[in-house]
Amino acid sequence: MTTTELSRFEDFQKKGVLKLSNVIDIEKVVDARTHLWQEVNRKFGIRIDEPSTWFSNVNNSVGGARAKRLNGMGSIMRDLKASGKLDEIEHAIQPVIDHVFGAHTWRPLDLWYSLLSFPGSETVWNVPHQSWHSDEPCVVGDVEPWSLFVFVFLDTVTVDMGATTVVSGSHRRAESLAKVLATPNNEALINAFESVNSGLFENPNDVTLLPMDQVLEPLIQEDPWFHELVNKGSPDKRIQRFIDEGSTQNGIEQKVVPLTGAAGDIIVFDPRCLHTFSANISNLPRQILRLDFRRQ
Numbered sequence: 081m082t083t084t085e086l087s088r089f090e091d092f093q094k095k096g097v098l099k100l101s102n103v104i105d106i107e108k109v110v111d112a113r114t115h116l117w118q119e120v121n122r123k124f125g126i127r128i129d130e131p132s133t134w135f136s137n138v139n140n141s142v143g144g145a146r147a148k149r150l151n152g153m154g155s156i157m158r159d160l161k162a163s164g165k166l167d168e169i170e171h172a173i174q175p176v177i178d179h180v181f182g183a184h185t186w187r188p189l190d191l192w193y194s195l196l197s198f199p200g201s202e203t204v205w206n207v208p209h210q211s212w213h214s215d216e217p218c219v220v221g222d223v224e225p226w227s228l229f230v231f232v233f234l235d236t237v238t239v240d241m242g243a244t245t246v247v248s249g250s251h252r253r254a255e256s257l258a259k260v261l262a263t264p265n266n267e268a269l270i271n272a273f274e275s276v277n278s279g280l281f282e283n284p285n286d287v288t289l290l291p292m293d294q295v296l297e298p299l300i301q302e303d304p305w306f307h308e309l310v311n312k313g314s315p316d317k318r319i320q321r322f323i324d325e326g327s328t329q330n331g332i333e334q335k336v337v338p339l340t341g342a343a344g345d346i347i348v349f350d351p352r353c354l355h356t357f358s359a360n361i362s363n364l365p366r367q368i369l370r371l372d373f374r375r376q
Contacts, residue, residue, distance in 0.1 A: 085179050085180050088100075088180050089180055089181060092180070092181075092348065092350070093223070094249070094252075094333070095248040095249055095333075095337075096246070096248055096249065096250065096251040096252070096349055096350035096352070096353040097246050097248050097337050097339075097347065097348070097349045097350070097353065098180070098347065098348045098349070099341060099345065099346075099347045100176055100180075100345065100346050100347070100348070101341070101342070101344075101345050102344050102345065103172060103173060103176050103344060103345065103346045104169050104172045104173070104232070104344045104346070105172065105344065106343055106344050108168045108169055108172065109169070109233075109234055109235075109343045109344050110343075111165075111168075112160075112165060112166060112168075112169055112234060112369075113234040113235065113343075113367065115160060115163075115165045116156070116160065116194070116196075116234070116367075116369075119156045119159065119160065120150070120156065120196075123152065123155075123156060124150060124152075126150075128365060131363070134148075134198050134365070135148060135198070143197070143200065144200065145200045145201045145202050145359070146200045146202055146208070146242065146357065146358065146359040146360065147197040147198065147199065147200045147242040147357060147358075147359060147360040147366070148197060148198040148199070148200055148360075149195075149196065149197045149198070150194075150196065153193075153194040153196065154193075154194075156194065157191070157192045157193060157194050157369075158191070160192065161190065161191065161192050166192055166369075169232060169371075170188055170371065173188075173230060173232070173346060173371065174187075174188065176346070177228070177230070177348070177373060180348075181228070184376060185375065185376055186228055186373040186374065186375060186376065187373060187374060187376055188371055188372070188373050188374075189227075189275065189276070189371075189372045189373070189374055191372070192369055192370065192371050193369065193370040193371075193372075194369060194370075195231070195244070195366065195368040195369065195370055196365055196366065196367060196368070197242050197357070197360055197365065197366045198360065198365050198366075199242075199360045199361065199362060199363060199364070199365075200242075200359055200360055200361075202359040202361055203361055204315055204359075204361065205239060205240045205315065205358065205359055205361050206313075206314075206315040206318055206319075206358075206359065207245065207309075207315075207318040207319060207321075207322045207323060207336055207358070208245060208356050208357070208358045208359070209309065209310050209311055209312055209313070209318075210310075210356065211356040211357070212247070212296055212309070212310060212354045212355070212356045213292060213293075213296070213354065213355070213356065214250070214251075214254065214292045214295055214296075214351065214352050214353060214354050214355070215229075215292065215351040215352075215355075216273065216276075216292065216351040216352050217266070217269060217273075217289040217290055217291050217292055217352075218251070218254040218255055218257070218258040218262070218289060218290045218295070218352055219258070219262075219287060219288070219289045220258050220259060220262045220288040220289065220290075221288075223255065224375065225251070225350045225351055225352050225375075226273060226276040226277045226280065226374065226375060227276040227351055227372050227373060227374050227375070228348050228349075228350070228351075228372065228373040229348070229349050229350075229351050229370055229372055230346050230347070230348050230370065230371045230372070230373060231244070231339055231341075231346060231347040231348075231349070231368050231369075231370055232346055232368065232369045232370065232371060233341040233342060233343055233344065233345045233346070233347075233367070233368055234343060234367040234368065234369060235342075235343050235367040236341070236342045236343060237339075237340050237341055237366050237367065237368060238340055238362070239338045239340055239358070240360070240361050240362045241360050241362045241364060241365075241366045242357060242358055242359060242360030242361075242362075242366045243338035243339050243340050243358055243366070244338070244339045244355055244356070244357055244358070244368075245336050245337065245338050245339070245355060245356055245357070245358050246336070246337050246339060246349055246353050246354070246355040247309075247334055247335070247336055247337075247353060247354040247355070248326075248333070248334060248335050248336075248337045248353070249332045249333050249334040249335070249353075250295075250299075250334060250352075250353045250354040251350045251352040251353045252332045253295075253299060253303075253329070253330075253332055253334065254290060254295045254352050254354075255352075256330060256332075257290055257294075257295060257298050257299070258288075258289065258290035261290055261294060261298065262288045262289050262290040263288065263289075263290075264285060264286070264287065264288045265285055266284070266287065266289050266291065267284045267285065269289070269291055270284040270287060270289075271284070275374065276372070276374040276375070277374075277375075280375060295354065296310070296354060299354075303327075303329050305321075305322075305327040305329065305334070308321065308322075309322060309336075322335065322336040323335065323336050323337075323338070338358065
């Protein structure tokens with residue numbers, strides 16, 4: 081591991097979020113984007129260059145005022161994966177993951193996810209106060225997650241396009257909570273994550289962990305910064321408070337980080353970090369795919 085790679089790895093361990101620029105050749109990105117929209121047009125009759133088609137079939141759009149997404153994208157992503165249309169992107173990501181996180185340490189799962197979303201009805205972007213959650217439990221004594229989420233940017237995504245927002249450092253806050261609040265005998269939860277945790281321990285009953293839904297409330301109770309995060313406030317004040325300034329609690333730096341980037345960039349983040357989606361107030365769809373990696 082080079083000095084640069086070590087620095088990136090340590091930065092990821094500290095923040096739970098790591099942006100890597102120009103990982104995928106733009107030609108490969110354009111090709112994948114073209115195939116994605118061909119399938120979206122075939123299934124939903126939606127064209128990226130015709131906004132009037134984006135919500136013509138209301139039965140296929142879900143979401144609230146912040147952003148809209150399409151139901152039924154899973155079958156499209158499965159077909160794209162099976163057809164090999166995403167292989168070149170996957171092959172470009174794997175060596176980068178190997179270099180930063182260790183060779184043969186992480187391998188991709190078979191399923192890709194679409195994070196494609198369209199503008200909602202809100203007109204001003206604000207740091208979201210709703211739906212903060214984590215997607216993986218915290219295991220006592222294990223500083224690494226079971227999986228890594230890799231966001232793949234198919235086009236430029238700016239904050240106003242409904243960027244996913246992550247609280248950097250929140251996975252470490254969850255680790256601290258787990259030492260106090262975690263309990264054993266979570267076999268059902270462990271089994272629910274079998275696709276990413278199988279082989280990591282001999283006996284599920286020996287694993288002590290903190291479930292995802294038991295992270296946010298204790299943080300709200302003990303930390304005024306999190307209490308403010310989940311309550312409404314003016315955009316200017318919230319952007320300054322949570323994105324520009326952040327906070328430090330128990331020696332852990334935490335900030336709200338919008339996941340933005342350009343075509344060909346990737347962002348790796350720890351699914352134990354608290355995150356949510358924000359309002360897409362632009363006039364463009366957010367074009368992002370997600371590929372998950374599991375520990376070996």
